[in-house]
Amino acid sequence: MQPIIEVRNLRKEFKTYSSRKGLTGAFRDLLTRRYKIISAVDGISFQIQPGEMVGYIGENGAGKSTTIKMLTGILTPTSGYIRVNGMNPHKEREQFVRTIGVVFGQRSQLWWDIAVQESFRLLKKVYRVSDEGYEQHMSHVIETLDIGSLLDKPVRKLSLGQRMRCELAAALIHNPPLLFLDEPTIGLDVLVKLKIREFLKEINRKYNTTIMLTTHDMTDIEALCERVIMLDEGKIIYDGELERLREQWAEGKEVQFRFGQAVDHLTLRQITSNLPVEWSPGEKANLWVAKMRNEQVISELIRQVTAHFKILDMQVNQVSTEEIIRNIYEEGIKHG
Structure with missing residues (x-):
């Protein structure tokens, strides 16, 4: 099967101005400027x-x-091979964006x-969509995203959640085979997020x-997403199944205790000093993990x-994916 996105040794470098210190340095900068090359994307392939x-994640x-701007044709790569939908995004832009x-x-x-x-x-x-094609496809999109009542309203009068649902519908007017989503649920409440996620699953299916x-x-x-590609300093450090990432790095679990009285970190460490456990405070009072x-x-x-404390509530959890990824970055693990 032909990949819909193929990237080999893709690189994007930016030239940035570096100023010298002090008044003397400022005068020297007027005559000769110093530049340095920064690699925002450093030879990635997938x-x-x-x-x-696919989840494309990183700090x-x-x-x-x-990367997304190169894949969508907004930026021109410094070097490397890139094909999306069988085209070079920045060289065949007019045909590609459809x-x-x-x-x-x-x-x-x-x-x-x-x-x-x-x-x-x-x-x-x-996008040169026919009336018949528009009606057939968009009637389903509008109904599923529940935006029928918003169609007559100016965009400036929509809430953030309403606008994002309309933005998603707009991106799908021509029913493209490939959809790029960059922080599509940022700032949205839980119910809107759930609606958008269910819709994305449905169009994928x-x-x-x-x-x-x-x-x-x-x-x-x-x-x-079943698959994630993890980026760090312009390089891919993980590309594989999300479940395998959990299995490989998420050994063990966490136990949340909600105590009936105030408890300090030192006491908890002392009474469990014979166990390989790390304690951290929770988000609420008297909650420890x-x-x-x-x-x-x-x-x-x-x-x-x-044996030492009165427990009001207790919960055993698998370590979250967010925690796993944070640990990978903090420990500097480079797993390609």
Whole structure:
């Protein structure tokens, strides 16, 4: 099967100005400027097959947005091979943009002062979608995203959640085989997030739409993606199944205790000093979390803690994907 995205040794470098210190340095900068080359994307390679839903993740500055901009034809690569939908995105841009959908959480493709349906009609003409094709496809999209009542409203009068649902619908007017989502649920409430996730699953199932998702919300990744590509300082440090990432790095569990009285960190460490446990405070008062790699110590941990304190509530959890990824970055693990 031909990959829908194919990238080999892709690199993007930026030239940045470096100023010298002090007044003397400022005068020297007037005559000769110093520059340095920064590699935002540093020789990455991957393939994405039709119908995949892939999470593209990394910390701020890791190179995620730069990659997406190259894949969508906004930026020209410094070097490397890139093919998306069988085309070179920046060289065949006019034809290429009709084969993709893009949603940037912080940018709008809808016209601010006109009704949503007027924006849809304009985009329909831009993408040269027939009346029949539009009605057949968009009636389903509008119904599923529950935006029928919003079509007559100007975009500026929509809430953030309403606007993001309309942005998603706009990106799908031409029913593209490939959809890029860059922080599509940022700032949205839980119910809107759930609605968008269910919709994305449905279009993937119904139309085999390939989805590449960048987000800091790991619950989005867990809900939608079986595969993740993890970036750090412009390099891929992990490319594989999300479940395998959990199995490889998420040994052990965590136990949450909600105590009936105030408890300090030193006391907890003292009474469990014979156990390989790390304690950290929870988000609420009198809530503490014990993390361990060896699950066999859970029963002994509970016995020792309940012998010393009154427990109001207790919960045993698998370490979250967000915690796993944070640990990978903090420990500097480079796993390609």
